[in-house]
Amino acid sequence: MKKIFSCIQLFVLFGALVVSAIGQNRNDYDLLLKGGHVVDGKNNISAIRDVAIKDGKIAAVAENIAPSRAYKTVDVSGLYVTPGLVDIHFHCYGGLPGEESSMFSAVPDLLTFKLGVTTVAEAGTSGWRNFPDFKQRVIDRSKTRILVFLNIVGNGGGNSKQEQNLDDMDAKATADLALRYKDIIIGIKTRDYTGPEWTPFDRAREAATLANIVWMCDFGVLRPERPIKVLMESKLRPGDIYTHTYAGLRGEMDDANQPIQALWEARKRGVWFDVGPGGGSFLFRSAVNFLKAGFVPDSISSDRDAGGWSVGQINTDLLNAMSRFLNMGMSLDSVINCVTWNPAREIKRPDLGNLSVGSPADVAVLHVEKGNFGFVDMYGARLKGTQRVACDLTVRDGKVVFDLNGITREDWDKLGNYRTRLGDRVWDGIYPAGRGSTGTGKGK
Ligand SMILES: [Zn+2]
Numbered sequence: 001m002k003k004i005f006s007c008i009q010l011f012v013l014f015g016a017l018v019v020s021a022i023g024q025n026r027n028d029y030d031l032l033l034k035g036g037h038v039v040d041g042k043n044n045i046s047a048i049r050d051v052a053i054k055d056g057k058i059a060a061v062a063e064n065i066a067p068s069r070a071y072k073t074v075d076v077s078g079l080y081v082t083p084g085l086v087d088i089h090f091h092c093y094g095g096l097p098g099e100e101s102s103m104f105s106a107v108p109d110l111l112t113f114k115l116g117v118t119t120v121a122e123a124g125t126s127g128w129r130n131f132p133d134f135k136q137r138v139i140d141r142s143k144t145r146i147l148v149f150l151n152i153v154g155n156g157g158g159n160s161k162q163e164q165n166l167d168d169m170d171a172k173a174t175a176d177l178a179l180r181y182k183d184i185i186i187g188i189k190t191r192d193y194t195g196p197e198w199t200p201f202d203r204a205r206e207a208a209t210l211a212n213i214v215w216m217c218d219f220g221v222l223r224p225e226r227p228i229k230v231l232m233e234s235k236l237r238p239g240d241i242y243t244h245t246y247a248g249l250r251g252e253m254d255d256a257n258q259p260i261q262a263l264w265e266a267r268k269r270g271v272w273f274d275v276g277p278g279g280g281s282f283l284f285r286s287a288v289n290f291l292k293a294g295f296v297p298d299s300i301s302s303d304r305d306a307g308g309w310s311v312g313q314i315n316t317d318l319l320n321a322m323s324r325f326l327n328m329g330m331s332l333d334s335v336i337n338c339v340t341w342n343p344a345r346e347i348k349r350p351d352l353g354n355l356s357v358g359s360p361a362d363v364a365v366l367h368v369e370k371g372n373f374g375f376v377d378m379y380g381a382r383l384k385g386t387q388r389v390a391c392d393l394t395v396r397d398g399k400v401v402f403d404l405n406g407i408t409r410e411d412w413d414k415l416g417n418y419r420t421r422l423g424d425r426v427w428d429g430i431y432p433a434g435r436g437s438t439g440t441g442k443g444k
Contacts, residue, residue: 025069029054030398031427032070035077036365041337042083042344042354051081053361053427056398061355072427074408076365079392080332083340084118084362086353087318089216089243089276089301092146093125093134095158108144111304113402115319116364116391119145119352121343123216123243123276123303124189127156128170128177131185139184143396143429145362147347148181149189149216150174152204157191164194169203175210186347187213187241193220201226201235208240214347216241216274222250232262238270241346245273245297247378248286257289264295272346275338277316277324277378278303284377291328299343300325300335319389324375327385332368335389365393399429 029052038049038061050065051058067073092108112120126134127150139146151157154168162168178185188208193200201217208215217240219231228251236242245252245263254260267273275282275297290296302318322335330338344353351359369388376382394402403409410422423431 025066026071028052029059029065029070030072031361031395031400032065032067032073033076033081033363033365033393033395034065034067034073035075036079036081038081038355039333039336039340040083040355041333041341042350043356045355046333049081051355051363053363053395053398056361058355058357058359058361060357072408072424074393076393076407078367080336080366080368081355082116082336082364082366083353083355083359084394084396085116085318085339085364086119086121086343086347087112087117087301087304087339088121088147088241088299088343088347089123089274089278089303090120091125091303091305092120092122092142093130093138093156093158095125095156096130096133108138108142108146111317112144113394113396114391114404115317116366116394116402117144117318118362118364118394118396119147121147121149121186121347123149123301124151124157124191124218127151127154127168128174129154130156131177131181135181135184143401145352145396146184147186147349148184149187150178150185150207151189151191152200152207153191157189160192160194163192163200166195166197166199169200171203171206171210174203174207178207178211178213185211185213186349188215189218190215191218191220194223196223196225198226198235201231205235205237205240209237214240216243218243218276219250228252228260229262232266232271236266236271239272239346239348241272241274241299242266243274243276243301243303244278244281245275245295246277246283246287246290247281248283249281253286253289257285258293259290259295267295272298272342274299274301274343274346275321275325276301276303277321278305279316280378282316282324282377283379284375284381284383287324287377288328288383291325291330296330296334297325297338299346300338301343319391320375323373323385323388324383326368326387326389327373327375327383336366361395361398363393363395364391365395366391396429398427399432400427401429403430
């Protein structure tokens with residue numbers, strides 16, 4: 001009898017030790033993404049790795065991290081795990097109430113998380129006059145990280161009429177505001193200029209220089225008075241960004257559909273080339289030939305706005321833009337680099353677009369669908385393809401904010417008589433533990 005008792009004692013003691021060990025270890029990480037193929041261009045990783053998150057930051061990336069060390073483990077084997085996607089040409093501001101630009105207003109969180117996008121740069125719909133309204137009504141209320149290219153036009157670029165106003169292009173006022181909101185305003189934008197003057201471009205460069213940020217150039221309508229050769233050779237500074245590279249609208253392409261020499265020279269000088277296909281800035285005749293010639297993009301962005309949806313234009317969200325380049329022959333790793341580490345470097349935000357320990361825990365989990373797909377350019381011409389990028393899971397600041405197939409969830413028939421939200425605020429941004437929740441959480 002005495003012997004049996006001591007066996008029970010030992011068993012209880014052992015059990016208590018195990019429980020306490022698990023209890024301790026389980027607090028090492030909040031969320032563990034296990035078994036995925038990590039693609040992280042900054043850290044030169046393209047391999048099966050586990051990614052652990054703690055307190056909204058990347059805590060570890062390693063070959064094998066024990067699930068017992070994490071509060072929540074998600075099996076992402078067979079999927080790609082990348083830094084949260086960074087879309088540096090995006091539109092999500094409608095201008096001040098009453099402005100005719102309201103069509104441009106897209107609710108950012110609806111157009112980002114389902115695509116794996118965790119950071120966007122609003123590309124010039126606001127200027128120094130209406131930025132405060134944009135910040136208060138959209139930026140501060142969105143879960144998506146919204147950075148801003150401030151339009152050189154004080155009233156912003158909500159409609160093309162106000163973008164022609166040379167009297168509202170104040171480099172000093174623009175730079176002053178940019179310096180005041182350094183954490184948000186990462187660049188200056190020119191857009192849709194139709195006149196023969198260099199004024200908007202010179203002022204944008206001046207503002208960007210004063211504020212020590214980049215200039216993203218939409219070269220507007222091509223005019224013989226301001227040839228693209230001059231822009232490439234002497235206007236854009238090293239580190240500035242030329243967007244709409246494959247539109248074929250502004251002299252980028254010669255008669256043989258090849259990139260002009262000035263583009264190669266500008267690239268050598270350190271000018272970045274961005275895609276920004278949107279509804280009217282992408283031509284397969286240009287893109288396919290440029291890629292064949294080796295003129296690949298530095299960053300792939302979407303130029304997405306709400307307008308394209310309402311008038312039934314082509315569906316160029318960021319995953320669609322990525323898929324085009326995959327089907328034109330770019331490797332998946334290169335494509336992913338073009339929506340993560342490269343754009344982060346272009347906007348001088350090296351804290352983003354990577355999975356380094358200590359970086360914000362913004363993560364996308366993706367897969368590549370195989371089948372028969374089609375992609376349509378600005379004039380309505382199609383490129384057939386066999387691959388399409390899809391998003392399974394998005395993590396923003398360490399919390400799951402999109403989960404296409406419920407891979408973070410338990411099966412309903414194993415949960416008994418559940419009647420409340422099942423999430424847990426430690427890792428869950430969709431059904432966080434709240435009033436009436438069964439999620440125990442850690443009291444965060
Ligand atoms: Zn745009």
